[in-house]
Amino acid sequence: MTSTAIDWYKANYQYLMTSVNRVYRHLECYISQKQNQTTDPNPNLPPPETPNSAIPFALDILCTQFGLSACDRDILLLCVGMELDPDFPSLCRQASGDSQINYPTLSLALSVLPNISLSVLGRQSPLQYWQLIEIAPGVTLTQSPLRIDSRILCYLLGEPSIDAQLDERVKPLDLGLTGELALPPSHQQIAQIIASAWSESTLTSKLPIIELSGSDLTTKRRIAAEATTLFGCSIRRMSATVLPSESTQLHQLRRLWEREAILTNCVLFLECDSLNMGDTLGVSLISQFIAEISTPVILSSQQRLPVTERSLTTYDIPKLTPQEQRSLFFTYLADKGSELNGEVNRLIAQFNLSQSAIHSVCTQAIHQVNRNDHTNLGTTLWNTSRHQARPRLDALAQRIETPMTWDDLILPESQLKTLKEIVAHTRQRAKVYQDWGMGGKQSRGLGLTALFYGQSGTGKTTAAEIIAKELHLDLYRIDLSAVVSKYIGETEKNLAQIFDAAEVGGVVLLFDEADSLFAKRGQVKDARDRYANQEVSYLLQRLENYQGLAILTTNLRDSIDSAFERRLRFVLEFPFPDAIQREQIWRRVFPKSTPTRRLNFEKLARLAVSGGSIHNIALAAAFLAAEASEPVGMKHLLAAAQTEGIKMQNELQRLTLLKSLFLTLPRS
Numbered sequence: 001m002t003s004t005a006i007d008w009y010k011a012n013y014q015y016l017m018t019s020v021n022r023v024y025r026h027l028e029c030y031i032s033q034k035q036n037q038t039t040d041p042n043p044n045l046p047p048p049e050t051p052n053s054a055i056p057f058a059l060d061i062l063c064t065q066f067g068l069s070a071c072d073r074d075i076l077l078l079c080v081g082m083e084l085d086p087d088f089p090s091l092c093r094q095a096s097g098d099s100q101i102n103y104p105t106l107s108l109a110l111s112v113l114p115n116i117s118l119s120v121l122g123r124q125s126p127l128q129y130w131q132l133i134e135i136a137p138g139v140t141l142t143q144s145p146l147r148i149d150s151r152i153l154c155y156l157l158g159e160p161s162i163d164a165q166l167d168e169r170v171k172p173l174d175l176g177l178t179g180e181l182a183l184p185p186s187h188q189q190i191a192q193i194i195a196s197a198w199s200e201s202t203l204t205s206k207l208p209i210i211e212l213s214g215s216d217l218t219t220k221r222r223i224a225a226e227a228t229t230l231f232g233c234s235i236r237r238m239s240a241t242v243l244p245s246e247s248t249q250l251h252q253l254r255r256l257w258e259r260e261a262i263l264t265n266c267v268l269f270l271e272c273d274s275l276n277m278g279d280t281l282g283v284s285l286i287s288q289f290i291a292e293i294s295t296p297v298i299l300s301s302q303q304r305l306p307v308t309e310r311s312l313t314t315y316d317i318p319k320l321t322p323q324e325q326r327s328l329f330f331t332y333l334a335d336k337g338s339e340l341n342g343e344v345n346r347l348i349a350q351f352n353l354s355q356s357a358i359h360s361v362c363t364q365a366i367h368q369v370n371r372n373d374h375t376n377l378g379t380t381l382w383n384t385s386r387h388q389a390r391p392r393l394d395a396l397a398q399r400i401e402t403p404m405t406w407d408d409l410i411l412p413e414s415q416l417k418t419l420k421e422i423v424a425h426t427r428q429r430a431k432v433y434q435d436w437g438m439g440g441k442q443s444r445g446l447g448l449t450a451l452f453y454g455q456s457g458t459g460k461t462t463a464a465e466i467i468a469k470e471l472h473l474d475l476y477r478i479d480l481s482a483v484v485s486k487y488i489g490e491t492e493k494n495l496a497q498i499f500d501a502a503e504v505g506g507v508v509l510l511f512d513e514a515d516s517l518f519a520k521r522g523q524v525k526d527a528r529d530r531y532a533n534q535e536v537s538y539l540l541q542r543l544e545n546y547q548g549l550a551i552l553t554t555n556l557r558d559s560i561d562s563a564f565e566r567r568l569r570f571v572l573e574f575p576f577p578d579a580i581q582r583e584q585i586w587r588r589v590f591p592k593s594t595p596t597r598r599l600n601f602e603k604l605a606r607l608a609v610s611g612g613s614i615h616n617i618a619l620a621a622a623f624l625a626a627e628a629s630e631p632v633g634m635k636h637l638l639a640a641a642q643t644e645g646i647k648m649q650n651e652l653q654r655l656t657l658l659k660s661l662f663l664t665l666p667r668s
Contacts, residue, residue, distance in 0.1 A: 079148035195230035214317030261295035332362035343378035349430030389505035454574030457612020
């Protein structure tokens with residue numbers, strides 16, 4: 001605490017106690033009058049002299065902010081005296097004439113204090129409306145004990161405090177917006193517009209409720225914090241999930257927050273980002289909370305809230321422009337940026353990072369390079385960006401890593417060529433769209449969507465894994481069982497979460513067995529059909545706007561909605577492997593460390609199964625051989641093939657016909 005703050009603290013306490021002493025003298029005079037002495041019961045005592053201070057004292061600020069009359073002020077000071085002066089209980093007992101009443105009451109205030117007004121009895125009086133004092137239960141209202149609210153007492157003393165009900169829900173919001181973390185121009189402009197809108201509204205009406213809509217909560221917090229700084233306020237945050245569902249409690253919470261906002265000149269940042277738009281109760285609670293609120297509020301939402309009770313001024317928060325991202329990278333890299341040659345453009349094209357993420361990426365990369373002179377800054381930035389942007393989709397998607405390479409993918413040459421074209425399209429999009437201007441003015445359709453179709457086990461998922469590895473990107477396989485929900489609006493919410501996170505991280509999205517989600521829209525016969533069609537339409541929209549690589553795999557191409565096919569840049573069939581390809585797969589299926597004996601790969605290739613089935617048979621045979629403490633031989637593969645055939649069902653007859661071939665082979 002600075003010397004100026006200490007001086008104010010002491011002077012504020014002195015001023016408060018001088019004001020309390022004035023009420024003390026009114027009590028003494030009243031007691032003297034009751035004892036048949038000549039003292040005037042309501043002496044004309046001058047108000048306490050205000051010490052010289054550049055900063056107003058808490059008592060005067062409180063009276064001004066809440067519109068307290070002289071009567072209200074004296075009643076409040078009566079309660080302050082009860083807390084701070086040990087002689088007050090005795091004075092109250094003498095003034096009331098009742099040995100049991102050693103505390104302030106409204107009856108005592110009406111009798112003792114000058115210029116008293118009966119309006120203090122009403123619930124709309126400032127003392128009661130703002131809960132500056134507490135009236136304990138009693139036989140009558142006027143005989144009930146009065147007590148100052150603990151938060152108000154702390155405020156008058158200059159002590160930091162917050163109401164217990166708010167302390168559980170309201171948290172500080174301090175993001176350090178100065179220096180190199182100042183907002184980029186597009187976000188700074190929104191903050192300035194909000195501050196200006198508030199400044200203009202204070203002259204005429206209540207401040208408008210501001211809504212910041214977008215996927216990045218940190219960015220919205222930073223914009224809100226900057227707007228309140230420009231407006232000359234502080235800011236605190238609260239999650240909408242902690243709003244009480246009972247209307248009386250919700251009303252009480254709103255009143256307490258309004259009081260806190262007035263005391264501390266504070267704006268509330270209400271975070272509604274986890275709210276499902278289909279949650280009517282949640283939306284209703286938010287609507288009720290802000291309906292009559294008179295202090296400034298900023299709402300944060302993923303999508304625009306369907307609030308009708310109070311109009312909202314909504315700002316859709318844009319992603320940083322490529323120019324802003326580039327500027328931030330070079331700002332945070334400082335002199336290290338001169339080492340890069342086009343790497344920043346590749347980063348911007350692949351990852352859509354927020355300001356705080358770019359700052360973190362550059363800080364980590366520089367630290368790694370400084371620790372190891374042989375570390376390449378460009379590679380380090382890429383890997384750090386990849387980890388920084390890695391979406392948290394554990395509930396809806398699975399991140400897949402693979403040790404496989406192009407050599408492990410056995411496909412016809414034309415298919416391999418197409419897969420490598422997909423890699424080239426993804427890798428070179430910064431050059432083509434930005435440097436060469438082929439992106440034009442379009443914002444949609446700049447991503448890349450590919451459809452892989454063919455029988456199960458023909459390498460569709462493996463190809464997606466290898467593509468992601470070649471691009472040095474994360475591959476996320478979408479868990480459709482977790483995405484698709486029977487509850488209205490929940491599927492769209494899950495899809496929004498996936499695409500929003502993926503757009504930041506530049507990941508490769510894999511919709512395995514996509515026909516269950518991308519199926520053709522049907523004729524609407526009931527409400528479920530209508531919502532199912534809406535889900536497909538929403539997926540179409542998000543897929544078209546997605547800037548990254550999305551891969552769809554299916555065994556049944558004809559089941560995919562035709563509207564999706566029009567948006568596919570690549571459609572690639574994965575054919576069933578012929579005998580030559582199957583032999584290549586058999587020769588590579590066993591690692592060098594696996595012991596084998598006299599395997600006849602030419603004979604094995606006659607087994608008409610897919611690459612996935614070959615892997616299953618080889619693995620099962622390895623377990624059989626290990627159990628027998630033998631190298632993997634043909635007899636183990638025969639037994640494993642029979643088991644795999646039973647599992648396949650539709651290919652069981654073909655496997656049975658080939659059984660005679662295996663029976664002629666050596667058993668050891």
